[in-house]
Amino acid sequence: MPYLRILAVAAAALLLVSGGGAWWWMAGSGPEAPLPTPPEPPRLSDAPEYGRCLDMLEDDPQGARSLADSWGMEGGGEAAAHCAALAMLTLGEAERAAEALERIAARSDAGLAARAAVFGQAGEAWTAAGRPQRAHAALTLALALVPVDAGLLTERGSALLALDRPGEALIDLDRAVGADSGLVEAWVLRASALRRLERLPPAAESIARALSLDPLNVEGLLERGIIRQVQGDATGARTDWERVVELAPDGAAADLAAQNLALIEAGPALR
Template sequence: MRIRLPLLLATGLALAAAAGSVAWQAREDAELPDTIVVAQVPEATAEPTPETLPLPPEIPRIADGPDYDRCLTLLRNDPHEAMRFAEAWDATGGGDGSRHCIALAMIGLGEAERAAERLERLGNGSRAGGIARAQVFSQAAQAWMIAGDANRAYGAVTIALTLAPNDTEMLVDRSVILAALRRFSEALEDLDAALALEPERAEAWVLRAAALRRLDRVDQAFEAVERALTLAPDNAEGLLERGILRQLRGDIAAAQVDWRRAISVAPDSMAADLAQQNLELSEMGPARR
C-alpha cells in the first residue's frame, strides 16, 4: 500500500507515507508541551498528481501482456491518457488488466473513493494468485486513505494480510492506518510482527517509537527511535521523532539539534517542515496564556 506514500501514496498515505511515519507525530495539543508542533493525520487528497499515484518502483501485476505494460507505463506520467487507453482496451475485453489500470488512473484523476471500490471488486473477482490479489487490496486500502476513510482502508488491508500474512510492507501499512484510527496498541502489534520479519527496517522502528509515545511509554519510544537512527542516521522522520521525545524529557537543546539535523538531511520533506516549526517554537520559549 505504501501509504507512507510508497504504493498508492507511493510516494507515501500515504498511506503514508512517506506520510505514514510523519502522520504518527500527531498528538493532542493538551497532551504536549507548548513548544511542540506535530503533524496531523493526512486528509484526503482531492486531486492527486502523477507523483501521488500508487506506483511503487515495480507495480504489482494482476495481468500480463503488452497492453497491460503500456497502460502501467502511461500511469506514471499521464493518468488521463492511461484512462483513455484502459477504457478503450476494456471495451474490447481487457479483463483484469484493463480494470486494474482504470482504477489506478482514477486515483490520479482525483476519484480515490471510486478507485478504492473498483480495486476491491477486482481483488474479490480476480482469478489471479493470492499475492497479486493481496497487492490489489493493499492498493484499495491506500485509495481509501486518500479518500479519507481509514475504516474502509483498515478492512481492505486486513483482507490483503489474510492473503499475504507475512508481507512486511502491508503490516507496516496497516499500522499506519491503525494509528490514524487511534488504535495505537494494535498498531504496535503489527509493527512488532513486521520487525520480527525484518528487524533492520528503520522506518518501522520510527513508527514503533511514535506508537509507544502515543501510549505514554516514552522511555521505550526513545529506545526504538535510537535503534532506527542507528540503522539510518539520516532518517528525517526518526530525527523529528527523537527531537519530540527529547523535548518531552525536558532536553530542549538536544531536541533542537535533532530538528536542525532533520531539516538539513531532508529540507523539502514534511518532517523538515514540522522540525522547523518545532525549532522556532522552542526558541521562542513556552507560550504565555
C-alpha cells in the same frame, strides 16, 4: 511501503500541543496533488498492454488512464481496470480508486499474493482519502490472504495509529519488524506507537534502529525530535527538527518540524 507510498491529510493539531497525537506520516496531499505510484505493482496479467499501462503511471498517469479505458472497452478485463484505478489514485482521485481496487481484489481470479497486494493498494488509497477505518478494513482483508507481509502489517499499523489505537498498532508493527528487520518505516511507526503508549525508552530504541538503517530519513528524524522533546531534551529536539527542514524543506515533515520549532521558541506558556 510495499506498494504505494501514500501521504494523506494530517491532523490539524500541532505535535507539541496535542501531546504527540498528530500524524506526521500522513501529511500534505490532497485531491490536487499527484500521488506516487508503486515501483512494482502486482501483476494481474501478462498482457503487453498491461505492462505498458503500468509503465506509464509515474510519468503520464492521464495517458495511462486513457490507455486503460480504451483497452478495457476492448476486453482488457481486470488488468485494465487495475491500471485505471492506479491512474485514478496517482491523479488524486483516492476514494474512487479505493472503491475500484477493492472490487478488483474481491472479484479477481489471480493468486492470493496478487489479490492481497491489490487489497493493500485499496488500503493505501483509503488512507490517502482520509478514511483510516476503511483502510484498516481493506488491509485486514489483505492480511487474511497473506498473514505475514511486513509491508501490509506496516500499512495496517499506520491506519490503527490514525484511529488512535496505538496498542493494536504496536502488535502489527512488532510483527512487521519481525518479518523484515530492515523496514525503516515500520521502526519509525513502532516508535510513534510506543511513544503514544508512554513507553519512551523502547520508543527511543525503535527510532534509533530506524535511523541506524537510514540516518537521513526525515520522518524518523521528526519522530526522534518528538521523543526527545517529551523526554525534556529541547536541544536535541531542535537539532532533529532543523535537520528535517534542511533535508526536505518543501515536505510535510518539514512543515510539522517548523511548527514545533516555533513552539519551542514561543516558550512553555504558549504550548
